[in-house]
Amino acid sequence: MDFRHLSSFIVLAEELHFGRAAARLHMSQPSLSAQLQKLEKSLDVTLVVRSSHEVQLTSPGVEFAKHARMVVAQMNKAVDITKSTAAGQVGSLNIGYNFLASRHVLPSTLARLGQRHPHMSVSLWEKRTGPQLGGIVDESLDIALVYGEPRLPGLRSRLLLSRVPIVAVVGRAHPWAGRSSVRCAELAGEPCVLFDRDQCPAMYDAIVAAAAESGVSLTVAQSSDDPGGTAHVIAMKPYVAFASLSRAAGVGMGTAGASSVAVKLIDPTPTVDLYMVWSETTVNSAVAAFVDCVEEVST
Incomplete structure (x- = not known):
């Protein structure tokens, strides 16, 4: 052929x-x-x-x-x-990542990678967990930095950060905006904005499980897979959204001028783990170089 x-x-x-x-x-x-x-x-x-x-x-x-x-x-x-x-670039990498990884994994790892392999070509793609894992499967991505340990066959993974808290996010006019924390039981009857499960199964399941532990079935008033779009929705409507504590802090939720506020969820606090994922059959030697750099900066 x-x-x-x-x-x-x-x-x-x-x-x-x-x-x-x-x-x-x-x-x-x-x-x-x-x-x-x-x-x-x-x-x-x-x-x-x-x-x-x-x-x-x-x-x-x-x-x-x-x-x-x-x-x-x-x-x-x-x-x-x-x-x-x-050309002496020692290969190339397509790396998927989320907000947490962009703050706590990529800066030190890419700095080390640049020191070890200064001519390596690196492309970065911010995506949710589901699309990242899809990219590993179809080989459009070499590395994925995602929430939750993947269950798909043919993948290798390493735990990077554990028990990252998930917070509620509300607009400044919401009754919770002035509070430091809310119990998960208080989610009962609150209209929520939630992403589709296939976008980030681990975070979705953690939120739903924490609510269920308090006897609550979430009322999903609107679905949104875009964090920016979600922020606009809760600024206009008295809805409750969810984000990692890292994202809430990183984008300045609750600071002067911000349209949204992060509120701690307690009793229980939903959490999620961050994993590095790659294909066990990859032939790209740059993947091993990246994994080595992650391990070096993590020790």
Whole structure:
């Protein structure tokens, strides 16, 4: 199978038009058709059906396009790593992280990494736990810094920080805004803003479990996966949101001019752990270099 045929098919699957796809690929339509025919012949499967009006992928074509994108992405990544290594950059890293990691893990670790490997290429991506773990699985990320120990097969992990408190976050007009703490039992009947569980399972479960321990079933009035968007919601409505104590302190909740206030949750206090995660099958030597630096600055 010719790798160029995969790339051409991906473009065709995106455009669903031979003329536009051929233009993007800088080739003629007959040449693109010939490549598609060779690809289908090598697979012994029809990937595309076309009429005089439209082009459509078959069911096998849809599935093949998804996996072809992954293959091409990995090939491009391998090329980038090889070129970086040849240029003396000792590889490259794509690192996912959350707010807590940005404050308590990355500064010292990246400083050490820069000392040890000054030419290594590092890209940073702030994401919630779910998308980060998805990135490790599809290999768009090399390292994930996430809440909760992952349960997915094929992953390695290391505990970095344990029992990080989760706080309630309210707007300045909320009755809780002047309080230093609230019991979890007081969440009963309070309209809450909560993210979807798949975005951060460990934090979601910790919040729900702490409420349940107090006999409370949370009233979720609105769902929001964006911390910035959540802050705007609670500034306008008397809702209760949740955040790590690190985020609350880091963005200045409760300080002069801030639109929101962090309030400690007690009896019980929900907590979450921070983990470093990577694939046990990774072939990127830069991952081991990063893990070593984390261990060095943690001791």
